[in-house]
Amino acid sequence: MTSPILKVEGLTVYQGSYLAIRDVSFEIMPGTDTAIVGPNGAGKSTLVKAVLDLIPRSSGRIEIFGRPIARLGSLRHLLGYMAQNLIFDRSFPISVKELVGLGWVSQDQNQHNYFFLSRLGTQNREKSIAVTEALRRTDTYHLQNQAIGTLSGGQLKRVLLAYCLVMPRKLLILDEAFAGVDMQGAADFYALLHELKQQEGWTVLQVSHDIDMVSRHCDRVLCLNQTVVCTGQPEVALSPQNLLATYGPGFSRYQHHH
Secondary structure (H helix, E strand, O other), rough: OOOOOEEEEEEEEEEEEEEEEEEEEEEEOOOEEEEOOOOOOHHHHHHHHHOOOOOOOOOEEEEEOOOHHHHHHHHHHHHHEEOOOOOOOOOOOOOOHHHHHOOOOOOOOOOOOOOHHOOOOHHHHHHHHHHHHHHHHOOOOOOOOOOOHHHHHHHHHHHHHHHHOOOOOEEEEEEOOOOOOOOOHHEEEEEEHHHHHHHOOOOOEEEEHHHHHHHHHEEEEEEEEOEEEEEEEEHHHHOHHHHHHHHHOOOOOOOOOO
């Protein structure tokens, strides 16, 4: 029987005295593309950050690849993450190629011995090849020498996807990956993400505001409003009744959200 790649049980997170998410439990199976949807303030980004162990949790258990999140160790490089907003100094002199290269991890990087030193040349060649291939597959090779501070929103998202692609990953977590990207850019990104997911065998967990895009491209949906309202296939989870329960009265399906 296939085991879940991500398992969350009874997760509760407070932000100060505010209860952000309460008793959240769900599983993500390998090879699936699961979207977390819900209104603003529902705790979607909080949930993602807690899953990644970026913020403390009050209670609950999180396992990724069958291990508690705090004990991922060498398996952590199999996890890719794209934050909602990449906050950085736009004058910082780092090129696209250099940024993508930061996502590459040598298998020997923690082995400070003769064998590791003798492999430095090989590792550098492997890294260069991996970076070039990731840039080509995300259609960003022509940007490789461009400073990241000069990129458009859509270009930056593709470069960050190349950052995730430069090493083999099993689980890719996207928090509002399309924030700041126009409708066409989001559609193009979704198509690229789907193509790479099929090629790489990625499991995807993503936060999204775009119900229509989710219904077309994701195979599982988790409706969240502080706690889990429902989970299931899009045609079930995104029914009018479940959307009403998740978003409340006055909600209507809408297109790309900025």
